[in-house]
Amino acid sequence: MSQDPVTGTARAQVPARLIDLSLGGALLDLATALEIGAIHDFALQLDGQTVWVQAEVKRCYPVRSGGYRVGVEFLGIDPHDQQRLRTYLDSRRK
Numbered sequence: 001m002s003q004d005p006v007t008g009t010a011r012a013q014v015p016a017r018l019i020d021l022s023l024g025g026a027l028l029d030l031a032t033a034l035e036i037g038a039i040h041d042f043a044l045q046l047d048g049q050t051v052w053v054q055a056e057v058k059r060c061y062p063v064r065s066g067g068y069r070v071g072v073e074f075l076g077i078d079p080h081d082q083q084r085l086r087t088y089l090d091s092r093r094k
Contacts, residue, residue, distance in 0.1 A: 016070075018044065023085060025055065025073040033068045034060050039075065046088040051081045 020027040026044070034040065034057045044051045059071035077085065 016042075019069070021085075021089065023074075023082070023089065025058070025071065028070045028072065029063070029067055030070050031067045033062075034070050036060055040072075042072065044085075046084065047091075049084055051077070051085050051088075053077045053081070053085075 014030055014032050017029040018026060019029055021044070026042070028042075036057050036059065038057045040055060040057065042053050042055055044053065053074045054076035055072035055074045057070060058073050060068055063069055
């Protein structure tokens, strides 16, 4: 057996509050900081439907009330989920 240390990463679910949302990205309120430049999968709950997006962390800064504001840019989204996101956003503009 090797004496080299084993390293890796862990995936975890982190509760988030959605502050702002567009077709290109989102601003989230998280209890945990995320590394700028990191790419994560996010499950957005929109009117009872889950929309999955892959996004890159563009900003992360602490807020006075505790936690972090995290700005993400969407990199990948399934066309079906993109349409659900578009429909959700359009319904909020009316």
